[in-house]
Each structure stands twice: as structure tokens, then as C-alpha cells.
Amino acid sequence: MGNITLKNVSKSFGATNIIPDIDLVIEDGEFVVFVGPSGCGKSTLLRLIAGLEDTSGGTIEIDGRDVTNEAPAKRKLAMVFQSYALYPHMTVAKNIAFPLKMAGEDQATIDRKVKAAAATLNLTNYLERRPGQLSGGQRQRVAIGRAIVRQPSAFLFDEPLSNLDAALRGTMRLEITELHQQLKTTMIYVTHDQVEAMTMADKIVVLNAGNIEQVGSPMELYKAPKNLFVAGFIGSPKMNLVTGAAAAKHNAATIGIRPEHLRVTTPGEWKATVGVAEHLGSDTFLHVNSEVGPLTVRADGEIKVAHGDEIWLTPDAAKLHRFDTDGKAIR
């Protein structure tokens, strides 16, 4: 089981209030991603759940049991750190075996479980090596191996892929998602990368300045962002935000149009000049200066436009997002 409930959780460091007041329910087996910009409190929130930091207020429950004042070791959680945090003086096998040894398992059980974990993570040939002799991706796998052997009630990941190169990040993202499907254990994953959040999560928690801005499935957040912050944070490239007369026409202070919901048409609603055209093959991202301000357009991969070309753009009215003066979505 792995139900985690946060009730009025707060955290201050001296006079600095990092997390004012958070309520959150994480269901058993869910893949939850905490996402937000640097310094939004997402790592702190994870460390509060782990027990590596003490809360300043509120309670944390795991499977209905109040663990607010319990030591990390007692919470039955496993954590994968950004720096991998492997024990440099131990071999891969000993690193993976460490939590089992601490739990007092017998040697035969330890050997069996270590072998099974190594097989799952393609580490069988590296069991006798030390962390220093492994690549970044392999080290990350060892860290994951150390987490899975003890069959925790939930896994905590603190930006585990940020030290890897782009290609490896893609592979590891897939591997972690597959691992979740296989183990069906609760996973809480912290990242500042909204692509990781969108692709991996069952549920995304968007954080900003220690507050939860919105909780929902990736598509809920994409289709119906509650406010300007979420609208601007989720989606790549970012949503275009337009103010002024163009927004007033739709009875809003700000309107948001995702780059994929802007079409290049003749004639169209807004006139624009192409600044940069990024041809990615499958898509072309056009960064244009329009009469309503700078916009990003996701156009067809085959489109033939270049710097300085004049084009017309038409937003998809059905997929327009409207926001009031406070930045809240108008439904």
C-alpha cells in the first residue's frame, strides 16, 4: 500500500516560509509528479514526506498512519537522489544489498533479491564494480536498484535525471515509467522539466512559491489550466499570452493560445512577420512578431517560410483560454 496524505503541512527555515500550507492526497499506485520552477518548494515537500526535513506544522500520513515525527527509516519509503548518492566504497551488489542488510534479511534472501533487481535493471555484469567505474546512466540504475529491493510502500525521486544527457534522459524516463507499470507502487517524482511531468505522470502537482497551483492529470492541466501560471508552465513550447484589445474581444484580460492552436492562413486574423523559423522535421516552430505581440506557432514540418516573411495567423477559437485580471481562468 502507498496512500500518502498531507494535511496543512508547512515548512519554514528561520523566518523564510518555504511552504505556507499544503493539503494533498496521493492514492496508492499513483505516479505523481511535483513540478515547478527552481525554488518553488517541490524538493522540500519531497524531503518532508521522506522525513529528511521536519515539518513546521501539519501532519503527514502514510497508509493512515501518522508519520510526521517518525525517522526516515521507519516510513518504509525509498528515495532516489539527484546525485545518485551511491556508497562509493561499496560494489554495485553491496550498494543494492545495503537496505536489505539494514533490514536484517539473511544472506540467501539478499543474494536472491540483489540478483533479481540487477536483472531487471540490466546490471548483472556490473555487480562487482564500484560506482566510480560506472557511467551516469548505470549509476542511476544502481540507485533505482537500491530503492526497489526493499519493496517500499512508495518511491521518491528527486530530479533523478537532471545529471544525464538528453538522449539518456529519454531512455531513463521510459524505463522509470515501465518500472512503475510493472511494480504498480506509488511514485512521487520531483522535476522542473514539464516534459518529464507530462510524459510520466498520472497526476501532476504544479507548485509555485510553496503553494499548489493546480492538481490534475497531464491532459487536464494542458486543456484546462486554472490560472496563468499553470498555463505558462505546462506545454512546450509555452502558451502564447495576449493582452489588450485582442483579449477584450473575447471578454478577458488575457487570452492564451497554445502554439499548436495557431494556424497559418491567408487571409487570417493577425498579421505577423517571421523572426526565426526552427525546422525540426516533424514540426516547424515559428517565432513571429505579430500585431498582438511576439508569438510562437507550431506549424507543419513542410511549411516553406523564412526570416522576414509576412504571414497571417488565425487562432482556433474553440481552444482559446481566457483569464481575468487576477490571472484566474474564466470558464
Add this chain to the structure above:
Amino acid sequence: MARKVTTRHKIVATAAAWAVALIIFFPILYTIITSFKSETEAIAGFKLIPSFTTESYREVQGQYNYFKPFMNSVILSVGSTLLALLIAVPAAWAMAFSPTKRTKDVLMWMLSTKMMPAVAVLFPMYIIFRDLGLLDSRIGLTLMLTMINLPIVVWMLYTYFREIPGEILEAARMDGASLWNEIVYVLTPMAVPGIASTMLLNIILAWNEAFWTIRLTTTEAAPLTAFISSFSSPQGLFWAKLSAASTLAIAPILIMGWFSQKQLVRGLTFGAVK
């Protein structure tokens, strides 16, 4: 742009390094050479090739008991080092893993005691030692050497412990390790190289300490430094014998230093380069 290193550069740099090393080492080398000369040879003037007589060594051994000051040196340097580690390990630990606003100040204050000339406290220390009956005692001198080297030991260990990433300790906690297991299985194995090189350096520093060891001892607790010093007044004109005594005094530490140079260099440059 990377600098171009030619073979000629390498030869010149190597030769220069050897020359500097030789200049620094020369007094010790000449002491060793002189110890293998006869007294007439030693006094005759500069000469690099001795007659390889061991006469001086035999005389030093015959007239004076080398073994006693040697054992005193061993007891004092090892004893004071162990005592210093016993105090410094927890101190450095606390400062590295739960620093407060004042930690840096405390470290600076400790180091500042090393900036004071020892002679400034010679009289008060002498009187305290006399009143406590610690003069010419191994216990007294062990305490003295511990106090002298403690700031350096704390500093070195602190630098080592600071290099151990906090996340590894947190990982151990997440893995279910109790504080005791964390210390035994994770912290200590990672800190052993640091503790070892601190220990080696401190033994050398204690072995070579001459100010207090000469002034606070007479015969019973006198280590090799006092042994040489006592030699120089009556035997001042007998250079070969003096050299033999000096060689005997520095040989053990020189040999130990030679075999542990890898750890020592690592210890002295730790934290400087990653």
C-alpha cells in the same frame, strides 16, 4: 589554448625540480654523509664521499642509550596523535555535519592559537607543569603535544568530512540505517583515508616538535629531539658523532614518511583539487 609541452620543456622542468629538491634535502643528506666519516674527516672540510666508517654510530650507541629517547619519541608522537584524534574526530564531525553560524569563527579561533609564538607562554606553562608535577613526564608531554597539534588535526579532519556529500548520509537514513550503522558502514569507511593521512602528518609533527620537548624534559621523558640537543653541547665539536645521533633521530620518521608519501600528499592537497 593548451600550452605546448615539448620534450625540452619537460627535461628542463624535471632538472629544475630535482635541483630544488636537492637544495632542500642537502642539509639532511650532508648530515647522513658526515655520520659515516671519522672525526678527523668531518672537521677537515667539505667532502661529499665519506670513508664509510660506522665508528660514530658505535660510539653513540656505546656512550648513550638511543633506545630510551627513541621509545619516548614513539610513545609521545603516537600517544598525542591518538588523543588528538579522539578529541578532534567528534569535533570536526559536529562542525562538518551540523554547522552553526559560529562554526567558521570557532575554526579560525582554534587556528589563531597556532599564530602565537610558543615562547610567549613558556613561563606560565613551565610553572603549571612544575606545580602539577608533570615536568619530565610522558603524560605531561603527551598532553602538551596534543594541545599543540589539535587545531591542525581538527582543521584537516573538518576539510575531509566536508567532502563527504550529505546526500549519501541521507540515502543511508532512507535505506533504514540507524545512526550507529550510518557511522559504521557509511561514514567511517569513507573517512578512513582522511583520518589515516591526518594521523600520519600529526605523528611527524609531534616527532619533530623541539621547543616544548626540550624545555619540559630532562632525562625520563626526553625524546630524540632532546637527545640530539643534549648531544650538541658536550659533543659540539665532534661533528661525526653529532651527525650520527641526528641521523638516528630522523631515520625512523624519514622512512615512515617515505612509505606513506602517497597518503600524505593526498592529505595535504585534499579539498584543494577535486
